[in-house]
Amino acid sequence: MKRTDLGGVLLFVLGAAAILLLPRFVSDFRAQQFAYVGIYFIALLGLNVLTGYTGQISLGHGAFMAIGGYTTAILVSDQGLKLGSHTFSADVKDIWTIPLAGLVAGIAGFLFGFPALRLAGLYLALATFAIAVAMPGVLKYDRFAQFTGGGGGINLFESAARTRPAETTDPITFETISKPIKVLGLEIASFNEWLYYLSWVVALFMLAVAWVLLRGKNGRSFRAVRDSELAAASSGVNLATYKTLAFGISAFYAGVAGSLLAIATTFVNPDTYPITLSIFLLVGVVVGGLGSLWPLVFGAIFIQFLPLWAQEVSKAQGAPAVVYGVILILVMILLPGGAAGLIRRLKTLYKSRLPSRPLSRTSD
Amino acid sequence: MRRPRLVLCLLALAGAIATGATAATSADPGITGKTILIGGTTPLSGTASAYASVARGANAYFKFVNSRGGVNGRTITYKTVDDAYDPAKTVQATRQLVEQDKVFAIFNSLGTEQNVATREYLNSARVPQLFVASGATTFGRDFKQYPWTIGFQPGYRAEGWIYGKYLARTKAGAKIGVLFQNDDYGKDLLAGLKQGIAGSKVKIAAAQSFEATDPDVQSQISKLKASGANVLALFATPRHAIQGYVFANRLGWRPLIINNAVSSASNIMALASEGGTNKAVENSISIVFLKDPTDAKWRNDAAVKLYRSIMSRFAKGANQKDVYHVYGMAVAYEFVRVLKAAGKNPTRVSVMAQTRKLNDPSNPFLLPGLTVKTSATERFPIEQALLQRWSKGSWKSFGGLWGYRAG
Numbered sequence: 001m002k003r004t005d006l007g008g009v010l011l012f013v014l015g016a017a018a019i020l021l022l023p024r025f026v027s028d029f030r031a032q033q034f035a036y037v038g039i040y041f042i043a044l045l046g047l048n049v050l051t052g053y054t055g056q057i058s059l060g061h062g063a064f065m066a067i068g069g070y071t072t073a074i075l076v077s078d079q080g081l082k083l084g085s086h087t088f089s090a091d092v093k094d095i096w097t098i099p100l101a102g103l104v105a106g107i108a109g110f111l112f113g114f115p116a117l118r119l120a121g122l123y124l125a126l127a128t129f130a131i132a133v134a135m136p137g138v139l140k141y142d143r144f145a146q147f148t149g150g151g152g153g154i155n156l157f158e159s160a161a162r163t164r165p166a167e168t169t170d171p172i173t174f175e176t177i178s179k180p181i182k183v184l185g186l187e188i189a190s191f192n193e194w195l196y197y198l199s200w201v202v203a204l205f206m207l208a209v210a211w212v213l214l215r216g217k218n219g220r221s222f223r224a225v226r227d228s229e230l231a232a233a234s235s236g237v238n239l240a241t242y243k244t245l246a247f248g249i250s251a252f253y254a255g256v257a258g259s260l261l262a263i264a265t266t267f268v269n270p271d272t273y274p275i276t277l278s279i280f281l282l283v284g285v286v287v288g289g290l291g292s293l294w295p296l297v298f299g300a301i302f303i304q305f306l307p308l309w310a311q312e313v314s315k316a317q318g319a320p321a322v323v324y325g326v327i328l329i330l331v332m333i334l335l336p337g338g339a340a341g342l343i344r345r346l347k348t349l350y351k352s353r354l355p356s357r358p359l360s361r362t363s364d
Numbered sequence: 365m366r367r368p369r370l371v372l373c374l375l376a377l378a379g380a381i382a383t384g385a386t387a388a389t390s391a392d393p394g395i396t397g398k399t400i401l402i403g404g405t406t407p408l409s410g411t412a413s414a415y416a417s418v419a420r421g422a423n424a425y426f427k428f429v430n431s432r433g434g435v436n437g438r439t440i441t442y443k444t445v446d447d448a449y450d451p452a453k454t455v456q457a458t459r460q461l462v463e464q465d466k467v468f469a470i471f472n473s474l475g476t477e478q479n480v481a482t483r484e485y486l487n488s489a490r491v492p493q494l495f496v497a498s499g500a501t502t503f504g505r506d507f508k509q510y511p512w513t514i515g516f517q518p519g520y521r522a523e524g525w526i527y528g529k530y531l532a533r534t535k536a537g538a539k540i541g542v543l544f545q546n547d548d549y550g551k552d553l554l555a556g557l558k559q560g561i562a563g564s565k566v567k568i569a570a571a572q573s574f575e576a577t578d579p580d581v582q583s584q585i586s587k588l589k590a591s592g593a594n595v596l597a598l599f600a601t602p603r604h605a606i607q608g609y610v611f612a613n614r615l616g617w618r619p620l621i622i623n624n625a626v627s628s629a630s631n632i633m634a635l636a637s638e639g640g641t642n643k644a645v646e647n648s649i650s651i652v653f654l655k656d657p658t659d660a661k662w663r664n665d666a667a668v669k670l671y672r673s674i675m676s677r678f679a680k681g682a683n684q685k686d687v688y689h690v691y692g693m694a695v696a697y698e699f700v701r702v703l704k705a706a707g708k709n710p711t712r713v714s715v716m717a718q719t720r721k722l723n724d725p726s727n728p729f730l731l732p733g734l735t736v737k738t739s740a741t742e743r744f745p746i747e748q749a750l751l752q753r754w755s756k757g758s759w760k761s762f763g764g765l766w767g768y769r770a771g
Contacts, residue, residue: 027464028463029459029460029463029464030464032456032459032463033456033460036456133577136575136577137575140546140547140575150547151477151546151547151548152477152480152547152548153451153477153480153481155480155481155484157484157485157488192463261452265451265452265455265456265481266455266484266485267451267452267455267480267481267484269451269477269480269481271449271450271451271452271477271576272450272451272452272481273452274450274577275577276410276448276450307409307446307448307453311408311445311446315408315444315446316408317408317413317414317416317417317420318408318409318413318416319408319409320408320409320446320448321409321410321413324409
């Protein structure tokens, strides 16, 4: 056990170093795309706590992301709240809304966990799908429009100085004006780079939290609920506590991801958290590997980049969706255990070639 | 067996990381002595993928222009990116076009919310947001705040106003039941309709909204029927407009149906007529500002002939009856005209300046007599349209041009 932990920490440090160095090697725009990978990664971590570890299917996580995103948008733009001047400088006020967004979404998820206790399997999937379907309607509802901006949404652009492009062309002299950005005393080359570091620092933190949360007794309890509710209950695991807790934690993660998505997109409206987002998240968890943690990065890469690749194959009307579907089916046939399954298989292959080493290191 | 899969995975990863770079030599990005690169977002997948033909038609026209030497020696490359009609994806895709592909301008991106989502960014980066494919009033009205943005098609408010005026003049005592999409687009049409019937005997009996994501509009249609309306206004995109026709017919309701321009393409009307069995489509009213390739009136029109030849050369296999292709060509034609007018060395600034003084009575893909016009104080390029009536499988325009003054 100790050795695995040490290996895990070492892997985490190496991975973190690689992630933080990546912007040095890719273009500014790629950094932005990878920032989105980080954001999806957070949402997938959360969904996996619920689906992969506790066995509760959710088709409604896009709605919890919407709650987080709107919390951030409303706070940052002061939409309908009239908070007046913040004690925080205007330049970082979006950062402090991230934990708040997680909290609001987490509470919503925890509360949703109670009615969800009565439901299992398909019925739970349908109930969660219902929140994803209802969310756009709620956000557009006229009574809330003063907060949510109705169908038009809320624009966050330029609510923080950073969102201005790093380079603009002066309309008269045509000279390029570059604007370095300072955040918390650090100079950052561009908004995209800022997004990248923000989302990945949060993502790594959330990964570490998930790892701590899911090891030991808690992790065993979650998994026990997944494997057999009857057996878990008879071993003294309180089903209601762990199920609602899983919903709460999972929604907290979704809220944080939704908040970052709002900051990155600089715009929220009911359509920026569509029903398809909830489904893509489930796809990402399955592709990354149910019940895994860091391999979910591959799930996040999958949902961020596959739609873009699919377009490269064909631009015919409707074709990207078909390409996407075919690739998804292929991945599921070839890698039924997702990326985590592949890694596990490679490990066993490696170990079977080196029979002298002990086989005890087969943790997730 | 395992190895090739891994190799595939790695290849796919490499594909993601590989970066493209475009060099720009001129003062503004995206333009060289020989080329000009513009880009836009379009839904190739998702609920609105029927509109993919807009970008396809525009692209075919640019290829045609390039085959004849381009504009002032420059060939036009029009890069479209799929946003699945999701504004969050539109933002990402638009940033990709501006920051990675370094386009000269964003052109003909489709959708109201999609363009609202990118407008602040594009105006701040001073990238032209040209001929937005949405009739939302905000794109023409708010030009002082967003000087780098301009629309193209008739505004939804103007369209609603035309229907209202028409009813006020010809159907005194009409009671209208309105089905509208619950967003800026639907609300703009409704507001225009109210403006058009103001002061007349025509009343709105009931207005029912629906969400773009709703599966169907059956309950809304039965409520509208129950309101006693004798006119049904469908302010809905194709899927829901078709449902409006189908459910009205099933309820045995025969009002005069007004169908908004975004759903009145002939192929959509043909779907709504359910193979000729649904008589509710007969005598529908809509506006038209394009030369509909299915209208017998234009069979020998030079522009429609040109349209067909361009489509068969540069968009093989596409449905030539789809009027959205004509829309794409009309907007591409106007862009080419603006680019020519901007001189030998167009800049983002000089192109924008041209869009503020459009005065083009000769866009061949638009109806004759219709002028594309803007001024320093007026930024709605098209504000005129004809009314048309659906009869025996095709649209027939009638009456004179209707013109709307914003205000």
